[in-house]
Amino acid sequence: MGENRSVRDVVVPRRDDLENASQVIREHLRPTPVDPGAGTPGDPGLKLESLQPTGSFKVRGALNAVAAAPGTRVVTASAGNHGLGVAFAARTLGRRATVVVPETASAAKVDGLRRLNVDLVCTGESFDEAEEHALALAETPGCHYISAYNDPYVIAGQGTIGHELDEQVDGPLTVVCPIGGGGLASGLGLWAAGRADVRVVGVEAAASTAVSAAVGAGRRVPVGIGPTLADGLAGNIEPESATIGLVARHVDQLVAVTEDEIRTALRYLAAERGYVAEGAGAVPVAALLAGKVAVYGRVVAVVSGRNITPAALAAVLAADEAAPAAS
Structure with a gap:
């Protein structure tokens, strides 16, 4: 993204914007289910946004x-x-x-x-x-x-996941979500800001860490983007994106996962839990399985999407099957 990009004036959403968004969402979408698991890092609850009609929380x-x-x-x-x-x-x-x-x-x-x-x-x-x-x-x-992340209505809409979790999972609770541009983490952070018993953890692909770099610097810092299975998270962010401040204020922890950890999570979701996820949808589970998340209470990972090609998923699963023979 060029450094000569103009800065858009984007209003920062407030917690009450999530209430308004919930009214819109309820008119058109059913709540997505939670597979509770044991609620532990090795067997987390799964908020199945992968079951949305478009295959994603977006x-x-x-x-x-x-x-x-x-x-x-x-x-x-x-x-x-x-x-x-x-x-x-x-x-x-x-x-x-x-x-x-x-x-x-x-x-x-x-x-x-x-x-x-x-x-x-x-x-x-x-x-x-x-x-x-x-x-x-x-x-x-x-x-x-309409930005995929730097838009107050988009951020508020993503935060409605939290309102559904209020009805689905008892606290205390750690909610782990993917971070690309930070819209989902910002929305969940706004929701959690009014709840003393909820922590929000954001997970990036190690190949694309634009949000954590911006949070660390207090401003957008262009970063190199490498190839990643989590293609939905790859890319830099707009200058002065509203998500930078929201993530800094309301997200409790930021971590990054490797490509091998993403593959492990995709295999776990398919083989152990019976769910298809894309790479971006698997990064919260990847961080939990790798022991990178500071856990408070029960754990719910947001499986944010399922839109992966059969060939790409088959390659990940086939590589796992081939591993014992290669050792």
Whole structure:
């Protein structure tokens, strides 16, 4: 992402914005279930956002943001899941949408977008380049840009996961979630800010640590992005993103997981728990299995999405089967 990027003026959401978002979400989505497990790091509860109609939690923030958007068309950039959420929201709410994805986006997510009634643009070698293009398109009159993370309605929509957990899991509680741009962690942090018995832990892929770098520096710090199974988390963030301050104030711990740890989590979810997850959806479980999370009370990992190609998942599972023979 170029350093000459202009800074967007984004309102920081408040806790009461989550209440308003919950009303929107309840109209269009059912609560996702929790598989309770033992509630321990080795057998965590699983908040199954992978069972959303688009295969990802991103549909929450997208619905809330599209419902509030002015203009006749919404424009967004996405590694895939946010785009699917915006496409679903636009169809549900009778709006038009343009979704910009990088040419490197997951084939599973691009195929899903092609099946929905959106104008799909594939451009750029990274999310950062796709985001730049989407911001330029959104300058067209009548268009409104919806960030995958740096948007108050998106953040509030993601935080509605917490309101469902209020009804599903007793505290004290540690909620572990993925971090890419920080929208989910910010929303959950706002929810947890009013609850003394809840901790929120955010997990990045070690190949993409834009949010923890920004929190550590107190401002956006461009970082190198490496290849990762957690493609939904890969990319830098906007200058002065609202998520930087929200994560710094309301998220109790930030950790990063390796590619091997992500693979281990994908295998665990499939073989031990019976769930398909994408790489980004597995990083909370990866951190727990690796012993990287400071646990308080019961543990719930947000399995944020399932949109992985069969070939990619099969390769991870096949590598595990081949390991004993290679030793």
